[in-house]
Amino acid sequence: MNPRLWIKSPLAIYTGTHQDARGGVVIEGNRIVELVGAGQQPSHPCQQTYDAGEQVVIPGLINTHHHFYQTLTRAYPDALNKELFPWLKSLYGVWAHLEPEMHALATRLALTELLLSGCTTAADHHYLFPAGMEQAIDIQVEEARALGIRAVLTRGSMSLGEKDGGLPPQSTVQTEEQILLDSERLINRYHERGDGAQIQIALAPCSPFSVTTDIMRESAVLAEKHDVRLHTHLAETLDEEAFCQQRFGMRTVDYLDSVGWLSSRTWLAHGIHFDDREIQRLGTAGVGICHCPSSNMMLASGICRNNELEAAGSPVGLGVDGSASNDGSNMINEVRQALYLQRLRYGASRVTHFDAYRWATAGSARVLGRDDIGTLAVGKQADLALFRLDELRFSGSHDPLAALLLCGAQQADRVMVAGDWKVIDGTLPGQDLQQLMAQHRQAALRLAEKAMAHR
Numbered sequence: 438m439n440p441r442l443w444i445k446s447p448l449a450i451y452t453g454t455h456q457d458a459r460g461g462v463v464i465e466g467n468r469i470v471e472l473v474g475a476g477q478q479p480s481h482p483c484q485q486t487y488d489a490g491e492q493v494v495i496p497g498l499i500n501t502h503h504h505f506y507q508t509l510t511r512a513y514p515d516a517l518n519k520e521l522f523p524w525l526k527s528l529y530g531v532w533a534h535l536e537p538e539m540h541a542l543a544t545r546l547a548l549t550e551l552l553l554s555g556c557t558t559a560a561d562h563h564y565l566f567p568a569g570m571e572q573a574i575d576i577q578v579e580e581a582r583a584l585g586i587r588a589v590l591t592r593g594s595m596s597l598g599e600k601d602g603g604l605p606p607q608s609t610v611q612t613e614e615q616i617l618l619d620s621e622r623l624i625n626r627y628h629e630r631g632d633g634a635q636i637q638i639a640l641a642p643c644s645p646f647s648v649t650t651d652i653m654r655e656s657a658v659l660a661e662k663h664d665v666r667l668h669t670h671l672a673e674t675l676d677e678e679a680f681c682q683q684r685f686g687m688r689t690v691d692y693l694d695s696v697g698w699l700s701s702r703t704w705l706a707h708g709i710h711f712d713d714r715e716i717q718r719l720g721t722a723g724v725g726i727c728h729c730p731s732s733n734m735m736l737a738s739g740i741c742r743n744n745e746l747e748a749a750g751s752p753v754g755l756g757v758d759g760s761a762s763n764d765g766s767n768m769i770n771e772v773r774q775a776l777y778l779q780r781l782r783y784g785a786s787r788v789t790h791f792d793a794y795r796w797a798t799a800g801s802a803r804v805l806g807r808d809d810i811g812t813l814a815v816g817k818q819a820d821l822a823l824f825r826l827d828e829l830r831f832s833g834s835h836d837p838l839a840a841l842l843l844c845g846a847q848q849a850d851r852v853m854v855a856g857d858w859k860v861i862d863g864t865l866p867g868q869d870l871q872q873l874m875a876q877h878r879q880a881a882l883r884l885a886e887k888a889m890a891h892r
């Protein structure tokens with residue numbers, strides 16, 4: 438039998454449920470087997486005890502939208518101070534030169550950064566497959582497995598190049614046949630089902646302005662056939678809305694519906710520019726929305742209508758997005774950003790720190806179609822993040838759970854995925870972060886040099 442571990446008497450705990458867990462959480466193997474009430478003892482003997490008296494315990498944070506490769510083009514000079522379309526046009530030409538080794542380093546760096554910020558499940562949207570990058574998702578699977586983080590890797594795609602009226606350069610688009618064959622290969626090879634899945638595959642045509650209508654339709658058919666999820670960027674900017682009107686003669690949600698995507702299998706990144714009727718349609722269909730506050734502020738895209746979307750029935754989760762439009766991959770910081778950006782829309786009393794925690798945990802889990810993660814409850818996977826409040830920024834704070842967000846926590850002290858500690862004392866055991874940064878920096882420089890040489 439697996440040893441039972443009691444994470445005992447935390448300084449504060451957010452479980453995402455109404456159950457009392459002030460006495461801590463008991464873990465056996467990869468699952469939570471008991472929540473202990475205040476002043477109580479576990480009902481069965483525990484072989485191990487971890488005293489969390491100085492830590493705030495929350496469910497592992499779940500990031501539902503990102504582009505790991507973009508860590509190589511953070512704060513890129515040509516892309517500064519621009520909105521989405523011109524920003525993309527400044528970067529496509531750089532990204533077109535991505536190589537497998539750069540991509541491996543970018544993925545490792547982003548996942549490391551996420552883990553250290555309390556993230557235990559990360560979705561990535563990788564849509565860039567220039568010649569030589571055919572193994573992009575295979576590389577990501579390998580990196581995620583090595584670090585032990587859960588990953589939902591979406592097989593992205595771009596099929597509508599500049600010559601056909603799309604936004605991306607021709608060298609970055611693939612044929613529909615290439616995309617669909619590879620999508621099916623990846624699902625068959627890597628997609629895990631059921632409780633505790635570590636690696637999952639989803640299908641993710643990039644956006645209305647970079648893919649053909651056919652690939653949207655065919656991806657939905659393939660997703661249905663294999664029972665995997667669908668993901669794309671939608672309603673991020675008004676430019677995109679204008680593009681849809683002009684090219685398809687309809688608004689974004691009508692377009693989504695027209696290609697068979699208005700379903701609970703779908704989650705959308707951003708989802709900002711919806712009208713009231715569209716929000717009702719999305720909610721009724723159960724389409725998930727990933728709110729990306731930092732990216733939306735950075736590119737001045739607008740503010741997602743989280744409260745109305747949730748009220749209508751849509752799962753709402755969080756994503757750091759980026760990394761070239763954030764430009765970080767810090768999940769606990771993103772929870773704070775969501776709290777504040779949503780307050781600008783709804784006012785302080787209608788957006789609490791518990792709302793922000795919910796989006797980043799149970800909300801994100803629902804966005805990814807998962808019910809085994811996102812809360813601390815009996816039977817759920819043992820994915821947890823523990824934070825200390827012993828930095829200057831927290832000194833003098835009173836409510837520990839509020840302090841984590843209000844004082845601006847940046848780094849977790851301990852992170853557990855499926856019952857295993859992946860972060861201990863604020864670091865990843867066995868990983869040389871200095872070396873990783875040195876290699877990643879070199880890769881970023883090499884990518885920029887290649888792009889300059891081809892201009």
Ligand SMILES: [Zn+2]
Nearest residue numbers: 670706758759
């Ligand atoms: Zn994105």
